[in-house]
Amino acid sequence: MNDDLYAETPDVSNSGQLEPGMRVLVMASVPAERDAILRGLRGASRFDVRVAGVGPAAAAASTAKALAAAKYGLVVSAGIGGGFAGRAEVGSLVVASEIVAADLGAQTPEGFLSLDELGFGSTRVRVDADLLTRVTEALRAAGLPVNVGPVLTVSTVTGKTATASERAARVPGATAEAMEGYGVAIAALDHGLPILEIRAISNPVGPRDRAAWRIGEALEALEAASSILLEVLR
Numbered sequence: 522m523n524d525d526l527y528a529e530t531p532d533v534s535n536s537g538q539l540e541p542g543m544r545v546l547v548m549a550s551v552p553a554e555r556d557a558i559l560r561g562l563r564g565a566s567r568f569d570v571r572v573a574g575v576g577p578a579a580a581a582a583s584t585a586k587a588l589a590a591a592k593y594g595l596v597v598s599a600g601i602g603g604g605f606a607g608r609a610e611v612g613s614l615v616v617a618s619e620i621v622a623a624d625l626g627a628q629t630p631e632g633f634l635s636l637d638e639l640g641f642g643s644t645r646v647r648v649d650a651d652l653l654t655r656v657t658e659a660l661r662a663a664g665l666p667v668n669v670g671p672v673l674t675v676s677t678v679t680g681k682t683a684t685a686s687e688r689a690a691r692v693p694g695a696t697a698e699a700m701e702g703y704g705v706a707i708a709a710l711d712h713g714l715p716i717l718e719i720r721a722i723s724n725p726v727g728p729r730d731r732a733a734w735r736i737g738e739a740l741e742a743l744e745a746a747s748s749i750l751l752e753v754l755r
């Protein structure tokens with residue numbers, strides 16, 4: 522474990538460059554996401570795509586295990602996610618500008634206190650700015666609908682309008698929500714590796730309506746995004 526990890530200032534950045542020939546580790550949460558990503562990557566040997574499991578703890582453990590077993594130059598957390606109203610429509614893509622552990626902290630009668638405010642570390646991991654720009658520009662050039670903004674990692678999927686509003690207010694610009702990014706990012710950060718998070722939007726963040734999730738549409742968008750990732754990181 523990197524002892525300096527929790528001694529960082531609240532915003533943690535990892536600005537690693539992807540060296541030629543370096544391998545890319547892509548962490549999905551479930552097999553359906555992995556398979557969509559693999560279809561997009563068309564068997565490119567530079568990429569390893571793994572199923573992390575659902576939630577930040579499983580994601581961190583799986584990513585740490587993969588990073589201990591092989592050498593990588595970049596880690597990508599990728600899958601489906603919820604889109605915040607007015608920021609990311611169902612079927613669109615979101616590339617994280619930062620990865621935020623949105624429910625890591627303490628409730629108080631006066632409101633939520635993040636881990637940062639409690640003085641125990643950082644809830645925010647910055648992504649590699651250069652890779653973010655390259656990937657986003659390539660997705661746009663391919664005509665894919667893409668937004669850039671903070672992607673929240675939550676242990677509990679938002680299921681009420683009030684929770685969606687509270688989370689959006691707490692993280693200005695909150696664009697998408699998923700359950701693994703922060704776990705993957707902390708493992709990558711511990712290895713000094715750059716991180717990206719890409720989400721294909723399957724549902725709006727808000728009142729739970731699982732039957733309305735457009736998983737097939739999101740998986741198609743994830744496949745398309747993966748084929749662009751292949752071009753960018755070729």
Ligand SMILES: O=C(O)c1cccc(C(=O)CC[C@H]2O[C@@H](n3cnc4c(=O)[nH]cnc43)[C@H](O)[C@@H]2O)c1
Pocket residue numbers: 550551553554574575576600601602603604675677678679698699700701723724725726736
């Ligand atoms: O049922 C299926 O066919 C299926 C296929 C692919 C993925 C799933 C999942 O249920 C994946 C769970 C995964 O989804 C992320 N997610 C999606 N929407 C949200 C959300 O609104 N808030 C938080 N997380 C969301 C999350 O990362 C889960 O790991 C099913």
